[in-house]
Amino acid sequence: MSGRRDFDLPALRAGVLAGEKRAVARAITLVENRDELAYELVREIYPHTGGAMVAGFTGPPGVGKSSLLSSLVTLLRSDQKTVGMVSVDPSSPLSHGAVLGDRIRLSDHFLDAGVFIRSMSTRGQLGGISEATLQALLVLDASGKDVLLLETVGVGQSEVDVATIADTVVLVLMPGSGDSVQALKAGVMEIPDVIVINKADHPAARTMRSEIRSILSLDRDRPWKPPIVETEAIRGEGVDQLWAAVLEHRAFLERDGGLEQRRRRSIEHEVVAVAVSQARRRLSQAVAGDAEVRRLLDRVHARELDPLTATREIAERVLKLGG
């Protein structure tokens, strides 16, 4: 890329802190490219972060998250809030078209100076996204955006995990999201802070609402009762109620010191997630390229060495994890 020398660290730092769109864009590109300059930048701007409100939106593909977020951005802009948004995009040859289609709805906001939207590819590595997501959100936070929106696409707990960097986690479903409802019911997916049923015009929306209500009612000890909001994202219906629910959750957190606690937990979670993804990268590289590791794997394949002993040796070699 030609832009590598557009910005040195002081210029990037000044640009990001001044909220300049071009500097923010460059910074997030550096983040995506795992450039050491991004690391240095985030280290320098970190004291200027923490001012933004962070809401995470997660849910299966196809439920209308992007439309919902586009409507939400419109609402926030009408309220004079500046918005930074990061979409974690599961890139795959098959998904390309589908996800691109969703993104088009967000393009309404691309010319608005008060909005910054970036889609980041997971490049097939769910774990590796933690670090880039965290850095991108910190850049947007330091750039002075009032509200940060994080969108993760997927089903299951892994995606909810990515969203836990947020102060408020919103799970977006639609009628037909039977698997997610079952996952909530069986406890294999954590209960989020706010649940949205999008495409609420659908005849099955009411059944779904009562099913989710009965799941939530099982958990009487939860101090925060997650509200269920019905939306019609394409027409912008229910988006104000959704935002009201997010603000209510935020007020709940602030009331009893929960926000501090949550951010502490979120930091712990992020540190573990980022370190784990670094460990995974190291291990994958070693498995692919380290001759001694290849030799151990060959011996496992030949049934001369059991996989756990091999794992211990490989972990010791790559991660210094002694027995």
Next chain:
Amino acid sequence: MSGRRDFDLPALRAGVLAGEKRAVARAITLVENRDELAYELVREIYPHTGGAMVAGFTGPPGVGKSSLLSSLVTLLRSDQKTVGMVSVDPSSPLSHGAVLGDRIRLSDHFLDAGVFIRSMSTRGQLGGISEATLQALLVLDASGKDVLLLETVGVGQSEVDVATIADTVVLVLMPGSGDSVQALKAGVMEIPDVIVINKADHPAARTMRSEIRSILSLDRDRPWKPPIVETEAIRGEGVDQLWAAVLEHRAFLERDGGLEQRRRRSIEHEVVAVAVSQARRRLSQAVAGDAEVRRLLDRVHARELDPLTATREIAERVLKLGG
């Protein structure tokens, strides 16, 4: 537990290799308890493994996997095959009842000497299950079972990941599994080897089948075309077609050396998964209890130190992952 001294290593080894149910049960309990004796046992019996055929069944909760597997065990037994089965059970206060209900269907087989069934709890740690699952399957393999069935409960890629230890991965869905279909369509969930639509009596089953067909048809380069099998697990309908599809996939793998390749890939995958889960455990322990790590986290919370620098220091301290 009183049983700790029932078996020493030689007795356990002999018992497992002779296929004695009590020795196998003890071995898997040791595996679950992360006992060093389990590690030693697996190391000794490993040369006796590799003979069993391993099929992994994954899918969201509530689709009827346990009924399907119960019917499948009946079919395999009528064919004189011995069966070992491990169910990875997402334990949570909420799920307890639901999952227990499913297990009851499998209890028909508990008295059959040719069948060994064990449910293993994830104890809230999806990552940590890799090691125990791998060990339990190796114990059952060495005990001489012809067919090993692995059941993982959940939605999304993480569960498919657990199943990749198997030679053949079967994804079980039902009409209403809209989220999983969307996840396949968007490419956020890998295409499995066989797809089952259970509860095929449902009027929406046909629509679902054609939807999945059209998703699979996008991927023309795939040498193996995953068959879609419709079942009615409670009545045992379609279970023979399901098993025929698994055998067909197995024959496909054996035809062009794919089985060797797949097992190599599976070993690599397992080694990384087990080492990553060990790294995660170390990191979580350090985050919870290591005073120096706590101090770093406090500084991050106070915005004195950015999270990535803290992560690098913590990773270096806990995993010796230098920059």
